[in-house]
Amino acid sequence: MQEQKFYVQDVLRDSLSMLERQGYAIGETRKYQTIFRGLAKFSQSYYGGEYSIDIGEAFIQSLRDREIPLSDAYIQSNTVTIQRANRVIEGDTDWRPSKPSLEYEDSIYSDTVKEYAEYLRNSGKTKSDIRSRMHVVARFLRFTDDSGVIRLDDITAPLIYAAFRASGDKNGFRKCVGAFFRYAHRHGLTGNNFSELVPSGSRHTPVPTVYTPDEIEKIIIAAAASKKTGKRNKAIVLIAARLGLRSCDIANLRFDSLNREKGMIEITQVKTKEPLTLPLLPEILAALDDYIENERAESGSDMIFLSNGVLHGGPIQPHTVYCIVSRIIDSTGIDTAGRKRGAHALRSSLATALLGEGYNHHEVKEALGQKSPEAVKFYAKTEVERLRDYALPVPAPSGIFAKTLGIEVGV
Numbered sequence: 001m002q003e004q005k006f007y008v009q010d011v012l013r014d015s016l017s018m019l020e021r022q023g024y025a026i027g028e029t030r031k032y033q034t035i036f037r038g039l040a041k042f043s044q045s046y047y048g049g050e051y052s053i054d055i056g057e058a059f060i061q062s063l064r065d066r067e068i069p070l071s072d073a074y075i076q077s078n079t080v081t082i083q084r085a086n087r088v089i090e091g092d093t094d095w096r097p098s099k100p101s102l103e104y105e106d107s108i109y110s111d112t113v114k115e116y117a118e119y120l121r122n123s124g125k126t127k128s129d130i131r132s133r134m135h136v137v138a139r140f141l142r143f144t145d146d147s148g149v150i151r152l153d154d155i156t157a158p159l160i161y162a163a164f165r166a167s168g169d170k171n172g173f174r175k176c177v178g179a180f181f182r183y184a185h186r187h188g189l190t191g192n193n194f195s196e197l198v199p200s201g202s203r204h205t206p207v208p209t210v211y212t213p214d215e216i217e218k219i220i221i222a223a224a225a226s227k228k229t230g231k232r233n234k235a236i237v238l239i240a241a242r243l244g245l246r247s248c249d250i251a252n253l254r255f256d257s258l259n260r261e262k263g264m265i266e267i268t269q270v271k272t273k274e275p276l277t278l279p280l281l282p283e284i285l286a287a288l289d290d291y292i293e294n295e296r297a298e299s300g301s302d303m304i305f306l307s308n309g310v311l312h313g314g315p316i317q318p319h320t321v322y323c324i325v326s327r328i329i330d331s332t333g334i335d336t337a338g339r340k341r342g343a344h345a346l347r348s349s350l351a352t353a354l355l356g357e358g359y360n361h362h363e364v365k366e367a368l369g370q371k372s373p374e375a376v377k378f379y380a381k382t383e384v385e386r387l388r389d390y391a392l393p394v395p396a397p398s399g400i401f402a403k404t405l406g407i408e409v410g411v
Helices: 007-021 026-048 053-064 074-091 110-122 127-146 155-167 168-186 212-224 230-243 247-251 283-292 320-333 341-357 361-368 380-391 399-404
Strands: 265-270 275-279
Touching: 007 026, 007 074, 007 230, 026 053, 026 074, 053 074, 053 320, 110 127, 110 168, 127 155, 127 168, 212 230, 212 265, 212 320, 212 341, 230 247, 230 283, 230 320, 247 341, 320 341, 320 380, 341 361
Parallel strands: none
Antiparallel strands: 265 275
């Protein structure tokens, strides 16, 4: 029985209709529309406009593979949106993502919590915004109660800092508790504006994945291990490791991309639409010729790399490149804790190695085909990590600042 085909535009139209029937707010619907546009573009680029659960998973994987990592919250938002599209093709048009309703933390400040929630409602905040804010505020007031402080005016800087340290979302704490303190000061609940004492939470900026030169060589050796696809896999890993090509550009390599006379690879990048010329290194050329002559299936496709999976003989997809490189890295036994494993990891390793060898940002930008030198600064973060060893100690607080913190300073 032939599997039914679904087209992305039809699925997305039905998904948006589902949202409308369920009464979603305009702002929430717009978030879905933004994600759906990205999904539609992904489907048109790689799957001819079709949609399936596997294509949805490939889209999410493409987000996880971004060179500059996306936040967990952003990935989760996209995942929920894809789940909605999957429900449409499964015929479940009443599906909603589960959102368990949790009670606010109870404390001696429960009346204050209720009054603040009412204030937020009257100020026009949405239900979801009020709920997220109030959970943070209620947890803080419970922490205050548990610390033995029974009057808001008796709150101290050390107590605020202790609650801040205990919070799992530092930026959320600053936003929600800071707003609550401003409200409390304006309405006479506190004599001081404690919002000025709420610390700032630094945003996490991830350091790119880097594999050492020895690990890269180990990965290249392991790539040839497969009896069926070892030659193809070795060529793919060499291109990713030596040239830093993205998964989409590796998958899109054509025979006319190889300029053998000039010894160059000439492509138009899928992501940036910019031309890129890279050296056709002898070891890469040898690996490509070995694959083409001895392992590549007979095909009329002008794409170099072909699939050996469900689409046997068809061009590989970018997420297939990720899977190939990821499995190879896993097979080496290299410790990957905290490190990514796809072609982008080899790309960032190359960029970091080039910076470490003294190449400037412009030269690395040209080598990677980046549109802006700013993008290269992401890879320079590994150098920043080394500078932490030379950081100066923070001086002890003194004067008015120490007094605000409740610290006794000798005269």
